[in-house]
Amino acid sequence: MGRDSVTDSSFLDTRNHTNITSAEQKWSFEFTVTLTTILALVDLCIIVGNCMVLLVIVRHRGMRTRTNLFLVNLAVADLLVGLCVVPFTVTTLMENRWIFGNGAVCMFNGWMNSFCLISSIHTLMYISIHKYFSIVRPLSNPLKLSYIIGMMAAAWLWAAICSTMNVTGLIVEHKPGTSQCGPRYPNDLQMFIIHAIIQITCIVIPFLILVFCYIRMFQEIKRHSQRMRTNSTVAEDLILSQQKKVAVTLLIVLATFVVMALPYFAYANYTTVVKDKKHFSIYLNPVAYTFLFMSSMCNPIIYAFRSPAFREGYKEILCQTPNYVISDGPMGTIKCTTRKAGNGYFHPYSGHPIYRTGQLARYLSASADQLYVRRAKERQVNQASRRISVSADHLPLPTDADDRL
16 A cells, blocks of 8 residues: 555655756666566455455355454455555556656545555554453443444544645655655645644554554453463353454454555655655665555455455355355354255254354254254353453453444
8 A cells, every 4th residue: 555645755855856857767677577567466466355355244244243344444445555556556667657747646646645544554543442442341342333433434534634634735746766646745834744743643643552452452361361271161262262363363464564564664764864865766666665555465365364254255256156154253154055955955053043044064064963062152152242240350251243233
């Protein structure tokens, strides 16, 4: 997700533009072919992967949890990167120059760069807040569906406000040697204030909130784990394991974004503090953006490795197996079908009250005894998730059943 507008250190002030332009620096043929090929593949993965994430969540009611709503937000932001941001870099590399001018198209490109990045960062922040209240403060539990929708709207609204501030308050243009449009380097008080506001509200504050929430979440999970070593039930073990896996998955998503964005932010800050801006290598900008774009394709891959539910959903889409329902439940992935079995009879467990579907697939259909045990465990999980004890030390961690819409 390339965005000059948040911290772009390719911001060059006007005095240095003439010097760089006169040198007429061009990317080498080998570099443009290699990076264009990589970006084309990355863009394809971004579009296909995030569309699959959206399809899995939209098509299967069991996947419509509060946490997954935030993942929808993240997927939409990443999809916008693939549709509206990456093509500009690919075209610029192919032409070895910016062909769109400094008019409306350049302003749109600069606006989208900022919009997608800020919405992604704030969505990650709100995910951490949501899981913080779910795990650390389950008694207060204020995050109802209306709160979740409000957070999602706030992420988009603030991204739109900051992006508009960039376009209206700063001079957005294409700088030689860069692959995207963005605002100039701040050279007066107004531009400095706007950049400072965006830096603090879109990077510094979200980062501090993310660090606080994830530290507190894992402290709480560790505390529950230590308490349950001597006194625990099967249901509590399942709940702890499930919440730990969800928290680790979300932390991997965050860590991947930070690692992929690190080259861009290092480049951005380096070019900001260095006064002599005419000797920057023209290869830094597109390479930094490429790493940033790659963060938008990683989330669907992470979900496939970490979530059996998403993995089964991807298989359904790729293998064209209709009439299946995927649910990310406390027992793992439940894959069901409304079709009749090969012998013409429905599976005896077809009236499942939670997943509202027919025949259960391999996760529940091994034998009648296993079926009974799994169903009993599921009842224990649901009962444990609703049990409220007087002491907060004995309060069970919430399950995904509490996270459903």
